[in-house]
Amino acid sequence: MVQTPDPLRLGATIGILGGGQLGRMLSVAASRLGFVTHIYEPGANPPAGQVADRVTTAAYEDHAALTAFAESADVITYEFENIPTEALDVLETHRPIRPGREALRISQDRLTEKVFLQGLGLQTAPFADIAGADDLTAALAEIGTPAILKTRRFGYDGKGQSRLSASTDAQTALAEMAGAPALLEGFVEFSHEVSVIAARGIDGAVACFDPGENVHRDGILRTTTVPARLSSAQRTDAILLAANILNALEYVGVLGVELFVTGRGLIVNEIAPRVHNSGHWTQNGCAVDQFEQHIRAVAGWPLGNGQRHADVVMENLIGDDMNRVPELARQLETALHIYGKADVKPGRKMGHVNRITQKS
Amino acid sequence: MVQTPDPLRLGATIGILGGGQLGRMLSVAASRLGFVTHIYEPGANPPAGQVADRVTTAAYEDHAALTAFAESADVITYEFENIPTEALDVLETHRPIRPGREALRISQDRLTEKVFLQGLGLQTAPFADIAGADDLTAALAEIGTPAILKTRRFGYDGKGQSRLSASTDAQTALAEMAGAPALLEGFVEFSHEVSVIAARGIDGAVACFDPGENVHRDGILRTTTVPARLSSAQRTDAILLAANILNALEYVGVLGVELFVTGRGLIVNEIAPRVHNSGHWTQNGCAVDQFEQHIRAVAGWPLGNGQRHADVVMENLIGDDMNRVPELARQLETALHIYGKADVKPGRKMGHVNRITQKS
Structure with missing residues (x-):
């Protein structure tokens, strides 16, 4: 029997690669569990830095900075999958990286990912x-x-x-x-797209959030609605295939799985080895959201309760959508989540809102 | 008609006096709304500093530090009421303090507070x-x-x-x-103690969270349970008297009102011009918790939706209670909130849990 690593102690440091909104919301979740975070981000003044204990501003080619960062942390995780391989090599000599390298290797290359998914017997385009x-x-x-x-x-x-x-x-x-x-x-003919935000603990336990239904515009996610339009058989399929992926990767953390709903079953669009924009609804729909679930997993803690207690429509605030914030702040059914980015740019994700209604 | 001040812009800085757990959770709430926070705290390594953008470590007698702090902020709030008057005088020449000085003057002195409450026609001991x-x-x-x-x-x-x-x-x-x-x-003969966490916006709007029922041990709050045992007449009384206090003070922010439930009506035990330990249940019972409600108010934003969607029992983790964290992390109905304090001491508030069940 393989021994699982010890759970992270209270006060331990979680190193997070990437200082955008996902790193920011991971930081907040980590603090709730008594951890501190250290953000590694090449860009100046990252949004996550406003709520993190420490920030290192350095390039992914800066081996000295990577080493110091790794040594300051007890475990390393990330908010995006496109981390240069060489940086990962440096980091991994010092501290564990969770989710592990195999998930990154596969999801960094669309071809490798599709071959992997087919190898699991899953449908792809x-x-x-x-x-x-x-x-x-x-x-x-x-x-x-x-x-x-x-x-x-x-x-x-x-x-x-x-x-x-x-x-x-x-x-x-x-x-x-x-x-x-x-x-x-x-092209795949599909009626709609859904995603499963799935988590696997260090002990192999798997927990999936209720699938959400996603609407994109111009290649960017606009809304996620829970519950998604799925038959109960489709819902079961979606969760089983996500668990299949997690187990095949011996995954630790939260994984996003995007699925096309078609007449011939669910087709996997792509996977993301991290917390996912389509899982932001969990902040106002569950006791433990995707961010805390990810932190629990990478810290070697037990997974938490991701049961849904409300219907939610998550809407991204992109670019000039920020002009609507004063109006959104007045809407009682709307919970605001703003990312603290200084500059509003077209196409830039600036925040999101969760519209909460009673569970149907 | 009195003109209300402009709402704080996104990215504005909220200065918080005090870096304990209340300042910490206020910081997180401020970040969610797109604000940054600056903590002022005499003690080294305050818990709030781990999730704040800036920390000033200086005494309340350090006028230069107070001035620099005030000038860095757009508005100043606080996590505790016992701020030296002279420090408030320095701060107020630079930036607005919310909730205002009158609430501090009254709640800093138990005698003044009781006289004030009786003047409003409320019962005290x-x-x-x-x-x-x-x-x-x-x-x-x-x-x-x-x-x-x-x-x-x-x-x-x-x-x-x-x-x-x-x-x-x-x-x-x-x-x-x-x-x-x-x-x-x-002494007051009472059957139980409840508290109302009440908020008043800069425009005079008032919103109260559902009253919670409190149990103390050794003078320290142990649990808050919502719903509290109250008749609907008592519930109405509790909320009306809290609103009465808020309006009399032209209050801006969240106020905690502790009440004894007795055969001859509700008796006010004390008021606290800040977020309150007995309001921590709102983090897992409402879309907008007491911390965000306070930040919304002091930022001049509209109050949010504090409607309760679950039954909650909040339990403080005090001193050695922290040894129970691994077990608590495994309980699916339990949401953890740890304060990031380095040293466990007897009687020290180290965190709390919210036990969530379906709304009765």
Whole structure:
């Protein structure tokens, strides 16, 4: 029997890579459990720094800063998956990284991720590896259009993607990849998208939040609604497949799983080895939200109670949506969550609101 | 018509006097609304500092530090009422203090507070001003025993109090006051104690959380239970009298009102011009908790939704209770709130738990 590591003691330091809103809300959750946090973030004045005990402002190439950061922490976690591999190598010689390296390796590369998911017997969109023009021609012949060409690495919020309506778009789309390894993905006919925010503890216990239904615009999540429109069979499927993924990765922490709901079952869109925008509703819908659940897991503590006690619609506040804050603050059914970012930019996630109603 | 001040802009700084657990939880609530906080605290490494943007470690006699602190903030609030008057004088020349000076003046002195409450037509325990031995003899003849001799100022958690079982205890009790101005309070026969956590916005709007029922041991709050055992008439009385106090003080922020439930109505025990230990249940029982409600008020924002959605029993974790944290972390109905204090001491409030059940 494998021995599980000791749970983190009260007062221990959790190192968090990335100082954006996810790191910020992880920090708050960590404080609630009696931990302190240390944020590592290349950008100046990160939102998470306002609520963290310590902040290191340094690049992911700064091995001395990475080492000092790792040594200050008892365990290291992260708010985003695109951490340079070399930085992870440095950090891991000093402290455990949770969720572990395998989850990062897989989710950092769209191709690796899709192969992994299929290996678990899960459905994905049709896809093909695209190293150059010949690959693309062959793949388009097989997958057809419409399709999306995506960089294999470092994509988020619709970035690094190009849509092909017809084969004639191939050259333009390939040029947009700028030589980066890419993937062609076929379109999936789906009625709606849902996501499961799933957690696995260090002891192997699994707990999933109720699936949420997501609406995107311009590649950015706009709203998540719980409960999602799912039959009870679909709900069970969604949770079982998320647990399947967690167990295959021997995962520790919270994982976001995006699913397309189709006539031929649930199709996995993508996974994210971290707390997830579509799980923000849990802050006002559950006693233990996704942030605390993640901290509990990476700290080696037991998972908490993620049962849903309300219906919630989470809406992201993006760019100029911030002008609506005074009005939103007056709405009694609306809970505000603002990220403390100094500059409002178009497309930038500035906060979110949770609209809470009685559980249906 | 009096013009209300402009609401605080996003990103504004809220200065908080005191860096204990109340300042800590106020800081977290402020961050949720997009504010940053600056803590002023004489003691090193205050719990609130772990989740605040800035900390000033300086004495309340340090006028230069107070001035710099005030100038860094847009508004100043506090987590405790015993702030030296001279410090308040310095701060107020630079920035508004909310709740205002009148609430502090009254609640800093038990005698002034009782006179104020009676002036509003509210019931208090019988009391008498005690400047020396003669006063005490006369007061004991009128009020009788058992009674409690209390310092007029700077008492909390049962400190600065001496119980008199008989007139013969007078000399010992007076010696314990060490020459400080004191107050003799008669005992009140009551069935139980409740408290109302009441909020008033800058526009005069009032919102009260559902009353909680409090159990003390050794002068320290142990548990608060909502709903409290109250008839609907008593509940209405409790909320109306809290609103009466708020309006009389032109109060801005959250106020705690402790009440004895007796056969001849509700008797006001004491008021605290701040968030209150007996309001911690709101963190897991309401969409907007007492900390956010206080921040909304002092920021000049509209009050939020404090409607109760669950039954809650709040239990303080005091001293060695912290040894129970691993067990508490496994209980699914229990939400943990740990204060990040380095040293466990007997009688020290280290955290609390909220036990959540479906609303009855």
